[in-house]
Amino acid sequence: MKKLYTKIFNEKEISYNQQGMFIKNRDTLLKPSQVTVVTPVYNAEKFLRKTIDSVIKQSLQFKNIEFILVDDCSTDSSRSIIWKYAQQYANIVAVFLEKNTGSPSTPRNIGIELATSEWICFLDADDWLKEDCLEKLVAILDQTGDDYAVGKTIKETSTGSKIVGEHQSCMERRSVSPFSISDMFHHMGSNAKIMKRQLLMDCNIRFPDMKYAEDKQFYMDVIIHSKTVSTTKHATSYLNRLDENGSSLTKQTDVFEKMDTNLKVIEHIKKKKLPIEQEKMVLNRLYEFDFIIQLFDPAHFLDSCNKQAYYSKFKEALDTAEGLGYDISDNFFYPISKIIYQLYKQRKYSSLEALIKWNNEEKNKQFIIKDNMPYMVVPFLKGTYRYIRVPMLAIYINEHLSGKRDSLKFKVFGDYTQHVNGLIFRSRKNANEEYVFDFKVEDDGGEVYYTASIPLKTFSSSNFEKFIQYDSFRKLRFVQPNQVRFTQEIYSISAPAPAQADSILS
Structure with missing residues (x-):
């Protein structure tokens, strides 16, 4: 086949194969690499360069990366962007599809079939990686031989950033069962995850042909088949929500279509x-x-x-x-x-x-504390439903400001009082900026208080959110004392008999 050197993608000058695809730099697949990155592309011109650059600039060194971009017949300038990068970098394998498939599943599956590295990960065309993300994840899997590793994902919005799926990055874990991690099957997007390519081949794991939830089913399959996994706080990817793109498939899919795909899962x-x-x-x-x-x-x-x-x-x-x-x-x-x-x-x-x-x-929800356990009061419901047990409740007591040592005093009730990790101040604009403060437990005549020493003037509420972290990754925000009352009254905990329905479902 004639090799093209033009930097501008020209549809008329390429020849699609029998599978309806044209592959540029296919010879790259014959060369050794440490990790394959697969990116499905469709009309992603706005952020595509940033995504590609984030892979090229990896500290792992780009020569060790096999980068497969699969364009699903874009109608904007995405194809030209990919073509130009593939002209410049021989280890960018550019795949152009003749017809749009309607879902990122087929492009990702093409990437799986073409990939040759020991490790593989997936990166959406509008997201990006921190410079050392792949180096950190590959090093963990090289060391452990685990099937799967996951790091931190930060969602970027126009007003700031936040960590999503904190169970995945709250601590360093090595070679543990995935079923030992609470919420492991939540946040099943493609960010900051890397896995053995051979696992996908041996277990025939592929993205299903669905408009929505295809990544959910795929990653559930990966995790279920992974004997051991690792998690880390240090490898970071960024989920782009700077411009909520109304043309994305997720935005176009209505709630009932989404639920239909969830039924399939x-x-x-x-x-x-x-x-x-x-x-x-x-x-x-x-x-x-x-x-x-x-x-x-x-x-x-x-x-x-x-x-x-x-x-x-x-x-x-x-x-x-x-x-x-x-x-x-x-x-x-x-x-x-x-x-x-x-x-x-x-x-x-x-x-x-x-x-x-x-x-x-x-x-301004109200709560009661009975036998050291917290309940949320729903004023318009009766019987069992009026008092809903909540796992944890933190009550703000006071702050003490001094020239040398500020402190914040609070009380905690619930099921995880022995698993409180610390008091966290996290920047609203930069989720990577957070400060963890230990506390001491004080018994004041039978009343147990927690006191943390903090330079309070440094952390304005407009710039930092404050919360208690418990059970490794869960957040607990404070309520005010006037929202809580203590009681010895006995409340029914048995479910009432079904009452007459207040509307009829056909």
Whole structure:
């Protein structure tokens, strides 16, 4: 085939093969490399250069990287951008598809088939890597021989940045079972993750042909088949939300289409016949996070004129749980998720909607403490549902400012009081800037207080968020003393008999 030297991509000058693709720099696949990066591209001209540059500038040295960019028949200047880089760098393998496939799955799968490195990772065309990200991850896997490693992902927005999926990067772990990590099956995007390519080949793991949730199913498969994994605080990738692109597939996919793909993922997981505790862990992410937190997201649920459609879709999800042999709500982490589930089961839809609205809008929630355990008070609900147990509650007591030693005093109640890691001040603009303060525990006549020494004047509330970190990665924000009362009253903890439904679902 004639080799082209023009820096401008010209559709008329290339010849697609029988699979409908043209591959530039294919000879690169014959050369050894340490890691393959696969990037699917579709109309990504705005950020594509930044994405490519972030791989080229890796401290691992670009000569050790096999970079496969698969363009899914872009109509903007993406193809020309890729072509120009592939002209300049021989280890950029540029794949141009003749027809658009409609999903990033096919481009990613093409990358898997072409890849030759021991390790492989995936990077979206509008995201980017910190300079040492690949070096850190490759070093961990070279050292451990684990199947999979994951680092920190920071979501960048126009107003600041935040860490997502903190369970993945809250500590250094080496060669542990993935099922030993809480929330391991959450945040299944392609950021800061690297895995053995041979694992994908041996277990036939590929991205499913779906418009949405294709990465969720893929990474669930990867993690399920990984015997051991590592996590690190030091390898970082950036999730681009600077410009919420309305043309992206995720933005175009409505909530019910998303839930339909989630139903497919549920059935996919069920067919695996995993050991029961492993199955519970994987499916809980889908039932609680996707079909309660996401489906009943107040941003779209409360404004909908067709809430019956939401309930019908939720019923489809619950139908898939028939025959599992256990109550899926027993595995829910958030107590309010269980209440929403129970209200739905009792067909108390008006109460369910009121609870979601109240939880979203009420900024001054009230709590009670009974036997050192915290409950959130829902004033308009009755019986069991009026008092919702929350895992943890932190009560701000006071601050002491002095010329030499400032301090912040607080109390903590709940299930994880023995697993409080520290008091965190994290920059709202730069999630990498955070300060961790230890505390001392004081017993004042039976009242247990926590006191942390902090230069409080340094941390303005407008620039820093403050929270308690517990159970390794979970966040706990403070409530004011006037939001809490202590009681010895006895509250019913048994579920009331199903009341008459306040609306009918056909």
